[in-house]
Amino acid sequence: MAVYLLATLDTKGVELDFVRSELRRCGLASVVVDAGCLGEPAITPDVSREQVFAAAGTTLAAVRERNDRGEAVTLAAAGAANLVAAAYARGEVHGVLGIGGSAGATIGTAAMRALPLGVPKVMVSTLASGQTRPYVGGKDIFMLNAVVDIAGLNRISRTVLSAAARAMAGLLHFPKPVLPAGDRPLVAATMFGVTTPCVDRARQRLEEAGYEVLVFHATGNGGEALEGLIADGLIAGVLDITTTELADELVGGVLSAGPTRLTAAGKRGVPQVISVGALDMVNFGPRATVPDKFRDRLFYQHNPTVTLMRTTPDENRLLGEEIGRKAAAATGPTAILLPLKGVSAIDAAGKPFDDPAAREALFAGIRATHGAVPVVELERHINDAEFADAAVERLVGMMEARGVSTVG
Template identity: 50%
Template sequence: MVQRDAVETRVVLVGSLDTKAAEYDLLRSELERAGVGTVLVDVGVLGTPGIRPDVSSEEVARAAGANLASLAAHGDRGEAVATMARGAAHILTRLRQSDRVDGLMVAGGSNAGTTFSALASQLPFGAPKVLLSTIVIGQTRPYAGIADATMINPVVDIAGLNSLSWRSLVNAAGAMVGMLATQSRTPPVSAGRVVAATMLGVTTTGATAMRERLEELGYEVLIFHANGVGGEAMEHLIAQGVIAGVADLTTAEIADEVVGGAYPAGPARLTAATRAGIPQVVSLGGLDIVKFGAPETVPERFADRLLYRHNAAVTLMRTSVEEARAIGARVGHALAGATPGTARVLVPERGFSSMSTPGERVSSEDADRALVDALADSRPTNVPVDAVDQDCNSPAFAHRVAESLHELMTTRHAAETERTS
């Protein structure tokens, strides 16, 4: 591994130099022309690299516990790509531990996407991460995950230099240089204690009122879109210690997880705050519906259910009593282990979203009650469940969530101050 000056700005370039040497040579040249240092990491397995890397493919394979020649001889492309991506992740970890890493760039096809997915989450929020690939015009979650990635579609494949690919590569390098130039700037708003909050289209009114009240109380509020990726990112940042409290108004992703919708956030949803022992107020926003894509994507087993076309790309389905009961139990069990005095559940009795207030198309008192009863039965006894005679989007309910979190955080802060005084 080539060592460079530890004080210069540095971007790690990761790619297959046996097939994309000219492209990476151009990226490296453009970055260095702008005064940005580079570390070029080769993840190719097919042949001899066309340009000299700073970290060879043999070293990448060894970092993954493999042998490059054996990978090539085995002939399993999927295994080779996964192994080299894993090795590149180890290399990036070493670089970050021993040297400066300011950004990441990967260019290529679907294999580049696989490599990028193994690397992007290692860099902190705000550090530029660029993927240049035609795969970004499709489903990008497998490649970006929860990283704040910049994804550029080059239109033509990254397969040789031509007038279009040259311009895409130069633009990508320029985007990286521009992002690096802003790294010394800080947000104009001074942050108070940072809290996370959740929102979906059907809870936007309530979430907005809740955010505004929290800001009045002196908090910086990070809003996460409860679309699967948003909830997963929030749980990740809680686990990293970035967040001091959670106003989880919109737990909708759990409905998709339990029933089989298109936007789950995974089994870790609603667990990080409990593990971290930070204050959290949990509500039931969006747990009355399951979300799918366009109407034709709704699974056949749900064909006879109450469906609502939210827009051309999103179809909503009302939960049944049985599904609601399972969702409530999932929420209750997720709170197991909560430290006394750190968690509270608030139930909006007049509707969990704008879709299910009394008289609305998907209103179902039976399903809502089944969810609340299952939640109350499964949650730990030290987590109170309080009913509020409002709907999820009413300002009164939103303010109650904000003020409840403020109360929990104030009590916790006072206790910590007393312990350390």
């Protein structure tokens, strides 16, 4: 079994060589990838930096000539991701381990995110104790805090780097769990606190019908994880009740899942039922963290650390148009269900975010752009049991029509 080791060998070569020796002590072979650019590599790589930059569609000479460190890191990350993905497709990658600071973490985790769930991924970095979402995204990446800078070998760095190597060895040597025979098809659902009653009932109905349900919390990284698993081909159907991350991406909230949210199912042709859960809100942290440009907006303090801001009719129209366009571009069975009486627990008659004009703008945007995709409008609130039942029945019908069987 081979572990791909990634680092900039001009600055982290000695340290990576130590990791390689620790892996060898654990009975594992390795392939050293040099993602450096300027100085000479401290050890001889198996995959040169020239090969890394070639995989990014450029040359080492061109990158050096431009002398832009940020661009060099970006290209090295793209090249490493392409190289590792290609090697994995050839059956040559059994795990990936990277070491480094911000540049090393950017490069190493880019390669890790190019691999499917279940392939061991370990990143040792000084950034592991901070905000790791830009590096982890929606993937199963272990981030190990380097504690001290990865600058020379000492009793601390040896301890941490050895732990990383031994963790990788454990991930590879110990057997994976045996999946039960006749494992049920996977259905993905999206949920927020304000759409919980809907998704809880839908999950129960789907499980009764013989499906295994994965519920993703629509907090940005949840949406990223959802899109990644769909792209990896693991999901048989999607109940995308809670598309609130689109609002954060549009308006500038803290829980965006990026511009590719609501695209993976469409590209893979996976049956999907889409709704508009929690599109009445944009998410921020404590009230003091809300940008001043929003000071005149309507807010609801969900708890001391979460501030919700009501989306406007104009924002809702744009969100509806985006949902309609993305649904219309889908290559597989798709339907949109609209809860005409409210899209969240606080968007209902007498509740803080009740706004019929904003809801109508949202629905109008969808009606204008959905193409041939069916749009089902229900005189129900999103958390009504009847709405959840209708969404499940529509999705199950789509999956059955595609031959998705719940019989082992």
